[in-house]
Amino acid sequence: MAGRKVWRRVDGVLLLDKPTGMTSNSALQAARRFFSAAKGGHTGTLDPLASGLLPLCFGEATKFSVDLLAADKTYDADLLFGVQTDTGDADGMVVRRCPVDFGPAELAAALEPLRGGIRQIPPMYSALKKDGKPLYDLARQGIEVERVARAVTIHELLLLDVAGDRCRLRVTCSKGTYIRTLAEDLASSLGCCAHLTALRRTAVGALNVADAVTLDQLAALSEEARGQWLRAPDTLLQSLPAIYLADDAARRFAHGNPVSVAAAPGQCRVYGEQRLLGLGEVDAAGSLQPRRVVGGVAADA
Incomplete structure (x- = not known):
């Protein structure tokens, strides 16, 4: 009797080339199993008839999936x-x-x-x-x-x-x-x-199917090789400007507190302590407000 599936924390984005004849949720669950990802979501459905780019989010990256729903x-x-x-x-x-x-x-x-x-x-x-x-x-x-x-x-x-x-x-x-x-x-x-x-x-948005992988390709790879297809969670935020915080400010932001910055108003991706801290928004007074904060995620920028 085969052992129970062991799910683990996986933080990242997978660009999947979904096949025709499969629902978006079925494609997501198949990809989750390949990575043993405990938590996953997609960024908007593709009809079963449709094929092509379906960005999938695992772990902390799911916090940013809503931002890609509004993309062209x-x-x-x-x-x-x-x-x-x-x-x-x-x-x-x-x-x-x-x-x-x-x-x-x-x-x-x-x-x-x-x-x-x-x-x-x-x-x-x-x-x-x-x-x-x-x-x-x-x-x-x-x-x-x-x-x-x-x-x-x-x-x-x-x-x-x-x-x-x-x-x-x-x-x-x-x-x-x-x-x-x-x-x-x-x-x-x-x-x-x-x-x-x-x-x-x-x-x-800026993501292209030319950079995606199919389920059949993933099935033929080792677990280590599959991991090379995972992108950092901030892949979904690359269209936003980046703000880098010093240690004290980074800790305040990571705990959900606003910090003062010299930056133009608007949404931004926020880094500090050599990692992605989350999504923020700068108001007209120069206050950086946390919008979505992540924990322990390496940066890709």
Whole structure:
């Protein structure tokens, strides 16, 4: 009989290249087992259909996962025009077929109104809740409820390829953007319908899938080799300026007390005593307020 799994404290960030057909939570649990990490979380879900970058946080790094939820994200999306599904992607049932009578030039022109600030109505097959119930649960019961349009920003929308009734788009967008909805809105503007056949997330903020590892790759490595894929917890904070505190100030900050600094107002990553202390915010008076404090974490800066 095999012994019980021994979980241990692991502090770090893993850039995972999630495969298709797996939920984000299943991918997280598989990665946790590889590292025997006692505590873990992800920085925003990817649909089972989608593959690509899923940053995972272990231990003290989970304190910063919320900061990456608000980051811009980049996707490569494959669309099939002429077929609409109830979920907006290839996992759903076909509910409508329509002719495709536009060409590449019309398609390229239809992208322009979707760039910049737009409003989207969230899909029924989403994790948003109505009266405490996820919309996807209602959708599976055949219930459709009114949803309020939300403001999102499409920073970049590129047409990468066109082949008959299919195309590939690259989208860099703000938090809360639904690529399935974007695909349906694009098709609607062309008098057509569409759904996603594939979706791959290639970037989250400054993090890129080119630096990620797959579960299969981790499975083939020794425990020591796997550890080389773990990044320091402050990986998620690299877009913020750094403040380094002397010993006394570092101890005060580490115990949750504000300290005076000569720095511009705003959020920052804070170091002292040769380690990461946490996330802070400098106010207009030059007072550095602790926002999230970590314990005993080595710095990567």
